[in-house]
Amino acid sequence: MLFDEDVKEDVKDFFNREEDIDSLRGALVEGRKLILVLGIRRIGKSSLIRVVLNLMKNPYIYFDVRGIYQKYNFINSYSIYQMVEENVNKIVSSKLWRRFKEYLGRVSSIEISPTGIRVDLGGKVNRGFPILYRLLEAMDEWSGNEGRRAIIVFDEGQYLRYSRLNFRGLIAYIYDNLKNISLILSGSEVGLLHDFLGIDNPKSELYGRYYYEVTLERLSREESINFLRRGFEEYRVKPSNEFLEEAVNYLNGVIGWLVFFGRISIDKNLVNKRESIMETFIQGSKLVRRELEELFQRSRRYRYILESISLNRRRWSEIKSYIISKELQPLSDPALHELLLNLQKMGIIEKKHEDGEVTYNITDSILKYTIQNL
Ligand SMILES: Nc1ncnc2c1ncn2[C@@H]1O[C@H](COP(=O)(O)OP(=O)(O)OP(=O)(O)O)[C@@H](O)[C@H]1O
Ligand SMILES: [Mg+2]
CATH class of the missing domain: 1.10.8.60 (Helicase, Ruva Protein; domain 3)
Known part of the structure; x- marks a missing residue:
């Protein structure tokens, strides 16, 4: 049903977006290594990925990174270990993956029993991350022998930046070494996802790698x-x-x-x-409101900026004086610049040029209403 509010899985419930389906599917069929699925919140990124995965029938592992972050409040070895165990149990119960068990059996720390798979960390929780490497290597080998590309999805990948574990290194490792695996990262905070990956940043492990982008637009x-x-x-x-x-x-x-x-x-x-x-x-x-609370925890100034814009004080100088009136202390231009830039990178506001002047808009009408009624 089109009005089903869960993430869509079946193309029958998925309205239009044929070009986006073709684009994502084409990229996977071609064997692209790193694919980004981008777009503002609630535009249909997770649904597009699920629908395409179900159309393709390739083996995949799906990490809902925002979900993990919200559940555990951090992304550390323990939450990784939980998600690896959960995912692996889900996949080995499917027919497609039956032979994968043999490959998994070679990974020490992974125990296979009739009731399922258990990841044994030997009491050392920090072994969770290295096990993810071993698991992916086993998956790569299995995919190569089966002649089927495996797909790893990090949904809302920008949340990986909260982790002390080096996920960027992991992604680079997959990119460079695991030839039978494609990666999909989605992101509603598009600028933050780009910053996290650092394709243009010489200090990043992923510097200079190529990626393929699918950007979802609003419906007309x-x-x-x-x-x-x-x-x-x-x-x-x-x-x-x-x-x-x-x-x-x-x-x-x-x-x-x-x-x-x-x-x-x-x-x-x-x-x-x-x-x-x-x-x-x-x-x-x-x-x-719940999403905004998470944002305001990062800085209360985000709240003032959004309040100012929702009160129609949308120019730089107006926003600045609004924040100062709230905080009763000076605010530097570079600090305000950075805050505004971050909100743009999160897709929450957009910059406009009106009558030769720069103004800012809140992109989502319900978010604007929420701010007006906080
Ligand atoms: N093409 C589509 N046809 C029908 N319903 C859709 C379509 N795309 C998305 N939806 C619906 O819209 C809502 C948001 O979709 P989804 O969760 O996939 O978006 P998202 O971009 O991943 O959102 P978020 O940024 O919150 O993670 C869901 O209720 C989903 O069922
Ligand atoms: Mg989503």
């Missing part, structure tokens, strides 16, 4: 209306044109919010009622 107005119409049709509901037009005006082509709106309209019996848009903003802002 017309696509958004078609999407909603088709979603409602699945429930045999026929919304009016005005209802759809108005929703699309507010939701700005972000498919995740369109799904959210569709769900609320159906579940709360609000089709053709303006209330459904209000309800989408109220419920949506509960989700966004």
